[in-house]
Amino acid sequence: xxxxxxxxxxxxxxxxxxxxxxxxxxxxxxxxxxxxxxxxxxxxxxxxxxxxxxxxxxxxxxxxxxxxxxxxxxxxxxxxxxxxxxxxxxxxxxxxxxxxxxxxxxxxxxxxxxxxxxxxxxxxxxxxxxxxxxxxxxxxxxxxxxxxxxxxxxxxxxxxxxxxxxxxxxxxxxxxxxxxxxxxxxxxxxxxxxxxxxxxxxxxxxxxxxxxxxxxxxxxxxxxxxxxxxxxxxxxxx
Numbered sequence: 001x002x003x004x005x006x007x008x009x010x011x012x013x014x015x016x017x018x019x020x021x022x023x024x025x026x027x028x029x030x031x032x033x034x035x036x037x038x039x040x041x042x043x044x045x046x047x048x049x050x051x052x053x054x055x056x057x058x059x060x061x062x063x064x065x066x067x068x069x070x071x072x073x074x075x076x077x078x079x080x081x082x083x084x085x086x087x088x089x090x091x092x093x094x095x096x097x098x099x100x101x102x103x104x105x106x107x108x109x110x111x112x113x114x115x116x117x118x119x120x121x122x123x124x125x126x127x128x129x130x131x132x133x134x135x136x137x138x139x140x141x142x143x144x145x146x147x148x149x150x151x152x153x154x155x156x157x158x159x160x161x162x163x164x165x166x167x168x169x170x171x172x173x174x175x176x177x178x179x180x181x182x183x184x185x186x187x188x189x190x191x192x193x194x195x196x197x198x199x200x201x202x203x204x205x206x207x208x209x210x211x212x213x214x215x216x217x218x219x220x221x222x223x224x225x226x227x228x229x230x231x232x233x234x235x236x237x238x
Contacts, residue, residue: 010123013210014075018082022056024206028229030196034156035062037191038116041235042152047113050146052102053120057083057090059156060097063116064090071107073100074120103138110148117143118156125176132172136179144238152237155180159190159230162215166190166230177232186234195227203227 013021038044044066054060054072056079064070064087072095074080080097087095100106102120121139128135143153157177160167168174180186197203203225204214217227 008127009212015078017209018056018076018079020206020209021079022058022082022086024195024210025056025058027195027197027206028058029193030226031192031194033191034059034193034231037189037233038062038154039066041154041233042114044114048111049114049116050105050107050112052105052115052117053123054083054097055079055118057086057097059116059118060095061087061090064093064095067114068094070095071111072097073102073105075099075101103142105142105146107146109145112146112151113148114152114154115143115146116154116156119158121155122157122173122176126172128172132176133179136176140184147238150238152235155186155234157232157234159232161211161229162217162227163230164228166232177234180234184236186236188232188234190230190232193229193231195229197225197227199223200225
């Protein structure tokens with residue numbers, strides 16, 4: 001997922017390159033560590049989940065396998081069109097997709113047992129013209145509004161693609177992470193969500209499409225390419 005940098009360069013991807021993006025994230029978390037971590041944090045079985053920053057629906061599909069209903073939102077209509085193709089079976093069962101800004105979700109208060117966001121809040125925090133704290137307060141305010149009493153908020157954010165251990169970020173993102181754990185009382189852990197590509201050529205094509213240059217990687221005896229990635233999870237139960 002996106003590293004903290006000049007975030008405006010990602011806008012054309014989210015607006016018009018959903019297929020390439022989906023190809024990239026479909027190769028993420030080859031070991032299945034994210035689902036296991038989510039199930040450790042909260043009981044999703046039969047629960048009402050609101051997902052923010054759904055993108056092309058990779059995490060949506062994971063959660064929908066256990067949740068009673070997933071109401072998923074993203075600010076990009078283009079990304080959600082690709083999600084609709086990826087989630088055809090789930091849309092007929094327990095998933096809905098809608099366009100919305102993370103700070104203004106068109107749902108009533110206390111709509112969710114679990115509010116989940118993936119690699120989305122950091123993007124907003126980095127781009128805020130009013131400073132990271134203003135954006136962070138607005139985002140968590142909306143999460144609190146959406147959660148039922150006793151519900152769980154779960155935030156998934158980058159800790160470094162191309163890195164085998166977590167990166168200690170400075171700037172807005174580092175301040176945001178520290179604020180979550182310090183002032184806002186979120187618990188935290190990190191996991192590896194490595195990518196696995198069929199060939200060096202495919203790895204370079206998809207990694208450079210999104211990250212701008214080929215990051216650290218391992219070429220396996222099979223010719224496959226593994227790109228390490230560290231991901232952080234922050235959660236808080238009401």
